Amino acid sequence: xxxxxxxxxxxxxxxxxxxxxxxxxxxxxxxxxxxxxxxxxxxxxxxxxxxxxxxxxxxxxxxxxxxxxxxxxxxxxxxxxxxxxxxxxxxxxxxxxxxxxxxxxxxxxxxxxxxxxxxxxxxxxxxxxxxxxxxxxxxxxxxxxxxxxxxxxxxxxxxxxxxxxxxxxxxxxxxxxxxxxxxxxxxxxxxxxxxxxxxxxxxxxxxxxxxxxxxxxxxxxxxxxxxxxxxxxxxxxxxxxxxxxxxxxxxxxxxxxxxxxxxxxxxxxxxxxxxxxxxxxxxxxxxxxxxxxxxxxxxxxxxxxxxxxxxxxxxxxxxxxxxxxxxxxxxxxxxxxxxxxxxxxxxxxxxxxxxxxxxxxxxxxxxxxxxxxxxxxxxxxxxxxxxxxxxxxxxxxxxxxxxxxxxxxxxxxxxxxxxxxxxxxxxxxxxxxxxxxxxxxxxxxxxxxxxxxxxxxxxxxxxxxxxxx
Numbered sequence: 001x002x003x004x005x006x007x008x009x010x011x012x013x014x015x016x017x018x019x020x021x022x023x024x025x026x027x028x029x030x031x032x033x034x035x036x037x038x039x040x041x042x043x044x045x046x047x048x049x050x051x052x053x054x055x056x057x058x059x060x061x062x063x064x065x066x067x068x069x070x071x072x073x074x075x076x077x078x079x080x081x082x083x084x085x086x087x088x089x090x091x092x093x094x095x096x097x098x099x100x101x102x103x104x105x106x107x108x109x110x111x112x113x114x115x116x117x118x119x120x121x122x123x124x125x126x127x128x129x130x131x132x133x134x135x136x137x138x139x140x141x142x143x144x145x146x147x148x149x150x151x152x153x154x155x156x157x158x159x160x161x162x163x164x165x166x167x168x169x170x171x172x173x174x175x176x177x178x179x180x181x182x183x184x185x186x187x188x189x190x191x192x193x194x195x196x197x198x199x200x201x202x203x204x205x206x207x208x209x210x211x212x213x214x215x216x217x218x219x220x221x222x223x224x225x226x227x228x229x230x231x232x233x234x235x236x237x238x239x240x241x242x243x244x245x246x247x248x249x250x251x252x253x254x255x256x257x258x259x260x261x262x263x264x265x266x267x268x269x270x271x272x273x274x275x276x277x278x279x280x281x282x283x284x285x286x287x288x289x290x291x292x293x294x295x296x297x298x299x300x301x302x303x304x305x306x307x308x309x310x311x312x313x314x315x316x317x318x319x320x321x322x323x324x325x326x327x328x329x330x331x332x333x334x335x336x337x338x339x340x341x342x343x344x345x346x347x348x349x350x351x352x353x354x355x356x357x358x359x360x361x362x363x364x365x366x367x368x369x370x371x372x373x374x375x376x377x378x379x380x381x382x383x384x385x386x387x388x389x390x391x392x393x394x395x396x397x398x399x400x401x402x403x404x405x406x407x408x409x410x411x412x413x414x415x416x417x418x419x420x421x422x423x424x425x426x427x428x429x430x431x432x433x434x435x436x437x438x439x440x441x442x443x444x445x446x447x448x449x450x451x452x453x454x455x456x457x458x459x460x461x462x463x464x465x466x467x468x469x
Contacts, residue, residue, distance in 0.1 A: 129437065129452045131169040132459040133430040134311050135222070135259070135291045135337035138174045139184035142341050142427055145418070153418030163412055163423070164430035168452075171465055172430055175222045175259070218463045220249045221259025222291065225272075228263045239268060246276035250283065257462045258288030260308070266299040273306065281306045287462050289335050292316065292343060297325050304333055309458055311335045314343040314428070317351030317439055326351075326443050331454035335462075336436050340428035345435050347408075354442030355408045355435055 143160055145153040164172065174185040223245045225238050233241075249258060262269040277284040290303055291311030300310060310329055313336075316322055338344070345351060412431060414423040423429055434448075437455070441448045460467065 127449045129168040129434060129448065130456050131167070131336060131430075131433045131437070131452060132171040132173065132456060132463075132465065133164070133169050133338050133340075133433050134173045134289060134335045134459055134463075135175055135313065135339045136172050136430045137340060137342070138172060138430075140341055153424075154420075156418070156420075159421065160429050160431075164433075167411065167431045167434045169430045169433050171459075173219065173259070173463070217256070218465065219259045219288075220245075220252070220256040221288075222261050223259075224261035224263075224290075225265035225269050226261060226263040227265040238265075239272070242269075243272050243275070246272060250276050255285040257286040258284070260288055260290045261292065262290055263292075263294065266295055266302070270302055270306070281308070289462065291335075291337055292339050293325075294318070294322060295325070296321075297328055300325055300329065304330070309333050309335050309462060311337045312440060313337045313339045313436060314345040314349065314351075315339065317345060317436075318349045320350045323350050323443050326440060329444075331444070331446070331450065332458065334440070334451070334455050335459050336433055336440070336451075336455045338428050338430050338433050338436065340430060340432070342428060344426075344428035344432060345439065351439040351443070352408070354439040357409065 138157065138160070141147075143157045144155045145151055161172070164170075223242060225242055226233075227235065227238075249256065260269075260273075273281060273284075284307070287307055287309065289309040289311050292313050292315050293300065293310045294315055295303075303310065310333055312326060312329070312334065316326060345355070411434075412423050413419075413421075414425045416425050418424055423431075437448050437451045441451045444451070459465065
């Protein structure tokens with residue numbers, strides 16, 4: 001057996017466009033008698049390296065990856081989607097690793113061994129998350145490339161829906177908020193047979209949708225009260241409209257579940273619901289959800305006592321007070337949503353910290369100093385063995401003491417300007433629902449699987465969507 005200690009950085013930053021010999025020298029294995037493949041030939045790289053007989057096992061303290069991805073790395077089962085969540089310096093190297101036998105990264109070093117691959121034990125089944133986004137405004141024209149009436153980029157709605165499916169978000173409840181978006185939502189539901197739609201107010205549209213017998217009409221809403229936006233609609237008009245809409249919802253045969261909105265209006269909101277459906281909402285046959293919840297613990301408990309569910313998105317995770325409310329939310333009353341293209345989770349939000357993978361920094365004793373590592377760390381030597389930090393560079397345009405945003409792995413690349421296959425910064429999408437699930441899991445101290453499955457059960461129970469993904 002040959003065993004060598006190799007600095008992790010040597011392998012992670014290895015230039016794959018080079019020849020086989022430098023790589024095999026680092027790994028202490030013979031070079032295969034084949035041409036070195038180009039970096040874009042991932043399948044060929046995997047095929048060539050499969051016979052090298054080297055392996056590495058990653059420790060969680062070394063890399064900012066999730067425990068599930070770490071387990072997959074250790075068993076050579078990294079998926080393409082998981083590769084997208086890894087740090088940039090690993091994104092090319094990990095494709096090189098994922099067909100190799102068991103591996104070991106120790107602190108900031110790799111133990112490379114030329115040993116036969118041991119017989120692998122069967123792995124436990126990997127959990128595949130399944131999501132329902134209960135509030136996604138897919139009828140918004142930004143998903144068609146239109147911003148303020150101007151066509152800025154090609155229609156990429158299909159790509160948005162595809163990214164949602166890739167993360168396991170296979171059911172989308174499309175909301176309509178005005179006459180045009182209601183009709184657009186109805187049309188989208190017909191176009192995407194597995195999608196569903198919420199209708200608001202318009203009785204004829206409700207009747208037509210029910211008469212079509214397509215199963216697309218699954219809830220009544222979005223509607224409610226929002227006293228944070230009285231500049232759009234004053235309180236008197238909101239109260240009158242909400243009461244009229246509740247009356248229409250109560251008169252429907254059969255009733256639909258309610259998709260509700262309440263912002264800074266808890267007392268009036270609860271009062272009008274009780275006026276329409278009884279003191280305990282006993283006449284509300286199918287229940288409902290208060291989406292994008294940002295209220296207090298007391299307001300949440302009143303809604304839970306009425307039998308309603310709570311929808312959580314990025315707006316529900318802005319402050320420590322918001323997170324404290326989410327911590328008290330029973331999982332059997334939870335639903336998940338993105339409310340895209342708005343309500344994304346941002347670095348300024350209190351919930352953001354639950355997305356950051358924690359890793360232990362290597363101590364000075366554990367990390368040997370080499371010219372390569374010194375250069376990477378910005379340390380300069382002057383030939384006398386003394387080491388000093390280079391002078392600080394000018395702070396071009398940055399505010400003094402401005403903190404850098406913490407890095408959070410992203411499955412899909414986001415760009416400021418539209419690029420095919422990429423998300424657009426500032427435009428939220430249903431594929432980000434996995435971040436909501438991870439934050440809720442972190443706040444409540446449970447697994448992402450528990451959060452996903454609870455929300456899946458609750459959503460299907462209320463909206464009768466079925467178990468199929």
